[in-house]
Amino acid sequence: MGIAVDELCELAEQKAGDTLLFGGVSIAQTGDLPVDTDYRTTAAITDVGTRTMRDGSTLDSVVVLVSILGPDDSERGSVTSTYLFKRGTA
Amino acid sequence: MSGALTGDVAVGTELPGRTVHGVAVDHIAVMALVLQDSNPIHWDLDAVRSAGLGDREINQGGSTLAYIQADLVDWAGSRSAVRSLTARFSANVFAGDDVLVGGTVTAVTATDGGVLASCEVWADRTDGVRAITGTAEVFLRG
Numbered sequence: 587m588g589i590a591v592d593e594l595c596e597l598a599e600q601k602a603g604d605t606l607l608f609g610g611v612s613i614a615q616t617g618d619l620p621v622d623t624d625y626r627t628t629a630a631i632t633d634v635g636t637r638t639m640r641d642g643s644t645l646d647s648v649v650v651l652v653s654i655l656g657p658d659d660s661e662r663g664s665v666t667s668t669y670l671f672k673r674g675t676a
Numbered sequence: 677m678s679g680a681l682t683g684d685v686a687v688g689t690e691l692p693g694r695t696v697h698g699v700a701v702d703h704i705a706v707m708a709l710v711l712q713d714s715n716p717i718h719w720d721l722d723a724v725r726s727a728g729l730g731d732r733e734i735n736q737g738g739s740t741l742a743y744i745q746a747d748l749v750d751w752a753g754s755r756s757a758v759r760s761l762t763a764r765f766s767a768n769v770f771a772g773d774d775v776l777v778g779g780t781v782t783a784v785t786a787t788d789g790g791v792l793a794s795c796e797v798w799a800d801r802t803d804g805v806r807a808i809t810g811t812a813e814v815f816l817r818g
Binding site: 590591592595603605606607608609610611612613614615619672 | 711712713714715717723726727729736737738741756758759760761762763764765
C-alpha cells in the first residue's frame with residue numbers, strides 16, 4: 587500500500603498503547619501497465635488530522651498518496667491510503 | 677478470457693459474490709510476513725485485547741479488500757478490467773470469521789470498446805456486520 591508499517595508508525599510517533607488501523611483506500615488504474623516496463627513511484631503525505639472520539643480517546647489520521655509513473659513520467663495509477671492511530675488504548 | 681458480457685450488464689446487476697470460509701489465522705500470519713506488517717493486532721492476542729479490539733487475530737484490511745477484488749476479477753474476466761476500487765473499512769474481520777463479499781452495478785457508461793460499470797461493493801461478516809463499504813469501476817469489453 588505504499589509505505590512500510592514501521593516507517594508509518596515512526597512517522598506518526600507511535601507510542602506503546604497506540605493502535606494502528608487501516609481506515610480506507612482508493613486504488614486507481616489510470617493508464618496501461620504493460621509488463622517488461624520500468625516504473626517509478628512517488629509518495630507523499632497529503633493530509634493529517636486528529637479528532638476526539640466519544641470515549642475521549644484521540645484518533646489521528648495520516649493520508650498517504652503513492653503514484654505509479656511510466657517511463658514517460660505519465661501517471662499510470664495511484665493508491666491513496668488512510669491510516670488511523672488510536673492513541674493510548676493500552 | 678471469460679467474464680461478464682456487456683449486454684448482460686445493467687443498473688441493478690449483481691456481482692456473483694463469494695464467501696470466504698473461516699479466515700485462517702495462518703494466512704493472517706503469512707500476510708504479515710509477506711507485507712512486513714509489524715502491527716501486532718494481526719498476530720499478538722495480548723495486543724488485540726489491550727487495544728480493546730476483541731480476542732482473535734485481526735485480518736489485514738488489504739486481505740479483506742482482496743476478497744472483493746477477486747470477485748470483481750472473476751466477474752470481469754481480467755485483472756486489468758478493475759479500473760478503480762475505493763474502500764472504507766468500518767469493522768474488523770477476525771480469524772475464524774466467514775466473510776461474504778458482493779456488489780451491485782449502479783451505473784453503466786459506454787466507452788471505447790465496451791462499457792464502464794460503476795459498482796457498489798461490500799464485505800460482510802456472517803454475523804451481519806459490514807466490514808467494508810466501497811465502490812469500483814470495471815471495464816467490460818464489448
